[in-house]
Structures are given as structure tokens and as C-alpha cells.
Amino acid sequence: MPYIKYALVIAIASLLISSCTMTYPGSSAATPTTNPFTNPLPTSSDPMKDVENFATATALAKTAIAGGGPTATLGADGATPVPTDTPFGGSIPTNTPLGGVGIIPSSTPGIGGSGEGDTPTSTLAPVTGRPLTYTLQSGEHPYCIARRFNVDPDELLALSGLTRSQAYSLVTGTVLKIPQTGSFPGPRALRSHPATYTVASSDETFYSIACLFGDVDPASIAQANGLSLGSLLTIGQAIKIP
Structure with a gap:
């Protein structure tokens, strides 16, 4: 029995000695992990304040995207959102005509309408000057x-091509050539005017009445009386002579 005890003790001792000298397989070098965030999130002593600031910044960003308004950026401390200025003071520029003056439209009555925009009918003024014929x-x-x-x-x-003897015998429609130089020798007016003339015969016209006064144009007489040159005149009719 003592022999067996000694043998068992020696065996146990051998095992203990061999275990002290046993080598383990080499462990692989640990690979350090990379932090995806290059800059740590700002922190403060108040975690609830950080959450409130983050929610406020997010809401401002959504509002700017939806409404086209000013955007918000975080301040240097990452806590207070600072709104950026809108160009032109936040006002929307309006289109202005060249020169900066607005155009004021004017209304004109249409054809057949009434009002101050209507063009009144007027009598043509007599032609002045010397015609060729x-x-x-x-x-x-x-x-x-x-x-x-x-x-x-x-x-x-x-x-x-006429003579003095023919002057008073010419028929209506005779074409006369008018000199472009010279003047009438003597007073041109035969009667004073302005005046009022009373038609004496049924064959009188504005043309014949103008000849009675000498230097008056028949178109001026017709215009002064609001009539046309071809109007028929009646005996006793009062005619204004300009």
C-alpha cells in the first residue's frame, strides 16, 4: 500500500510539472475597430436639453424644405438653432417695368360706345394756299x-389762255390755272366781315356768296354754318360769314 501511494503521488507530481511547461497556441492580434463618427456628438450636463435642441433643429429643417423659407443651422455649441437670413430682407421682389414706373392702363370706349373717349365728328377745315388749278x-x-x-x-x-371779255361768260367746270407768284392789285375784300348774309335768291350757293365778299373761302362759310358745301340754300336764310 505504501508503494502504491508513493507511485500515485509521483504520477500526480509529474502531471503538475508537465502542465506548468505546456505551451498554448499563439493568439491573433486584435484588430481595433474604427469609430464611424469622426466627431463625437456634443453633450451637455442636461441630456433632456440635448434632446429638445435636436428636435427643434429637425423641425426647422422640415419647415424650410416644405415652405422654401429660411433654413436653420446649429450654433457653435450645437444647442441653439440660428436661422439664416433670407436674401432681399425676406421680401419677394415684384416685377417692375423698365424705368421703375408702373404702367397705368387706359380704357377707351369701343366702337358705337358713348363717353368722353368717343371721337367727335368734325368738319374738315378749308384748304389754304394756292392750288395749281x-x-x-x-x-x-x-x-x-x-x-x-x-x-x-x-x-x-x-x-x-383767256381774255377779259371771257371772264364773266365762263361756264361751270372751266379749269383755271392759278399763278404761284404775284398778288392781287388792290383790296381783296368787297364787303366787311365777319357778318351775317341773308340769302336773296334760290340759285345762290356758298361759292357765289364767297365771291360777293371777295376774300372769303366758301368752305369757311359752310363750316361756320355747320353745313356742307353742296347744301341747298333757301331765300331768307341767314348765313354767317367768318
């Missing part, structure tokens, strides 16, 4: 035309 009307003669256009009657007759 003139066609005699009823009641006119070369001397009358010479006074009206302030030309020499003898020059007018000569230019038109």
Missing part, C-alpha cells in the same frame, strides 16, 4: 378766284 363752280368767275387766292387776275387769265 381750280375748277369754277356755280356763281364763280376768274376775278372772284383771283381775290380769293390773292393773285393777279390778268396773269390768271393769261396763264389759262
Whole structure:
């Protein structure tokens, strides 16, 4: 029995000695993990304040995206959102015509309408100056035309191939050539005017009445009375002479 005890003790001792000298397989080198956040999130002594600031910044960002308004950026301390300025003071520029002056539209009554925009009907003013030719009307003669256009009657007759003896026998429609130089020798007016003339015969016209006054244009007489040159005149009718 003692022998067995000694043998068991020696065996146990051998095992203990061998275990002290046993080598373990080499462990692989640990690979350090990389922090995906290069900058740590800002922290403060109040965690609830951090959560409130983060929620406020998120709400401002959503509002800016939806409404096109100003965006918000976190301050340097990451706590207080600072709104950025909107260009032009936050106002939306309006279109202005060139020169900065607004255009004020004006209204004009349409055709057939009434009001101040309507164009009144007016009588054409008589033509002034010397025409190259003139066609005699009823009641006119070369001397009358010479006074009206302030030309020499003898020059007018000569230019038109007429003589003095023919002057009062010309028919309506005769074409006279009007001199472009010279003047009438003597007073042109035969009667003073403005005046009022009373029609004495049924064959009188504005043309013949103008010849009675000498230097008055028949178109001016018609215009002064609100009538046309071809209007029929009646005996006793009062005619205004301008």
C-alpha cells in the first residue's frame, strides 16, 4: 500500500510539472475597430436639453424644405438653432417695368360706345394756299378766284389762255390755272366781315356768296354754318360769314 501511494503521488507530481511547461497556441492580434463618427456628438450636463435642441433643429429643417423659407443651422455649441437670413430682407421682389414706373392702363370706349373717349365728328377745315388749278363752280368767275387766292387776275387769265371779255361768260367746270407768284392789285375784300348774309335768291350757293365778299373761302362759310358745301340754300336764310 505504501508503494502504491508513493507511485500515485509521483504520477500526480509529474502531471503538475508537465502542465506548468505546456505551451498554448499563439493568439491573433486584435484588430481595433474604427469609430464611424469622426466627431463625437456634443453633450451637455442636461441630456433632456440635448434632446429638445435636436428636435427643434429637425423641425426647422422640415419647415424650410416644405415652405422654401429660411433654413436653420446649429450654433457653435450645437444647442441653439440660428436661422439664416433670407436674401432681399425676406421680401419677394415684384416685377417692375423698365424705368421703375408702373404702367397705368387706359380704357377707351369701343366702337358705337358713348363717353368722353368717343371721337367727335368734325368738319374738315378749308384748304389754304394756292392750288395749281381750280375748277369754277356755280356763281364763280376768274376775278372772284383771283381775290380769293390773292393773285393777279390778268396773269390768271393769261396763264389759262383767256381774255377779259371771257371772264364773266365762263361756264361751270372751266379749269383755271392759278399763278404761284404775284398778288392781287388792290383790296381783296368787297364787303366787311365777319357778318351775317341773308340769302336773296334760290340759285345762290356758298361759292357765289364767297365771291360777293371777295376774300372769303366758301368752305369757311359752310363750316361756320355747320353745313356742307353742296347744301341747298333757301331765300331768307341767314348765313354767317367768318
